[in-house]
Amino acid sequence: MATSFFKKDSTDIITQNLLGHELTYNSPKGIIGGLIVEAEAYMGIEDTAAHSFQGHRSSANEALYAQAGTIYIYSIYGHYMLNVATQKVNEPQGILIRALQPTHRIKIMEQNRQQKGVNLTNGPGKLMAALGINSLELNLCPLQQTPLDISNRRVKCPQKIIAAPRVNVSQGNWHDRPLRFYVANNPYVSGIKKRDCDFQTNGWQ
DNA sequence: ACATGGATTAACT
DNA sequence: GTTAATCCATGTC
Numbered sequence: 001m002a003t004s005f006f007k008k009d010s011t012d013i014i015t016q017n018l019l020g021h022e023l024t025y026n027s028p029k030g031i032i033g034g035l036i037v038e039a040e041a042y043m044g045i046e047d048t049a050a051h052s053f054q055g056h057r058s059s060a061n062e063a064l065y066a067q068a069g070t071i072y073i074y075s076i077y078g079h080y081m082l083n084v085a086t087q088k089v090n091e092p093q094g095i096l097i098r099a100l101q102p103t104h105r106i107k108i109m110e111q112n113r114q115q116k117g118v119n120l121t122n123g124p125g126k127l128m129a130a131l132g133i134n135s136l137e138l139n140l141c142p143l144q145q146t147p148l149d150i151s152n153r154r155v156k157c158p159q160k161i162i163a164a165p166r167v168n169v170s171q172g173n174w175h176d177r178p179l180r181f182y183v184a185n186n187p188y189v190s191g192i193k194k195r196d197c198d199f200q201t202n203g204w205q
Numbered sequence: 206a207c208a209t210g211g212a213t214t215a216a217c218t
Numbered sequence: 219g220t221t222a223a224t225c226c227a228t229g230t231c
Contacts, residue, residue, distance in 0.1 A: 077207075077230070078206085078230075079206050079207070079231090124206075126206085126207075167206095193223080193224075194223065195223080
């Protein structure tokens, strides 16, 4: 993806615009990936939920301070989380990619994760496991220099985008800001109820 | 964050 | 009444 996709807009707008783009990973087993159906914006030093809150900076979150399009991966409880920096150098904002609707070589992802159906990629740790990424190797790398890529344009357009508070952000002034965005009625959105899913359209136009 | 198992509630024939 | 969906508590790096 071209870095021009980022920077021109605020990170929350970029996050909404990212829904429907296709994330691909040129893995040793083949090209795998899917449509981005859920993501969260982290708005930088003002954002009480951001790793860069109040300018916090360490070797672990250095990627947030890098150029737009830089990959930021961190691990928690043995799971890996995929983020992308969205602004200019020293403007530490980013997007957490939370869920994919698989489109490429689904069987490979099923093997990587030992799961099937919506469970394959309906969470930030699950999608990384499905892709077979289980290290920090790509942290700090610009997207375009890695086997990971995001399509320049939307492959599909959401019928409707829902904005909601971020997952597991319960404290701080920003705890209830609507910075989690997802494709309404898409079955691969984390925590979505079956009764709210549209299995005909998956929420796309 | 995720997987699992058990309890509770909803849906269906 | 049976089956499915949802909710809740626990253990895990």
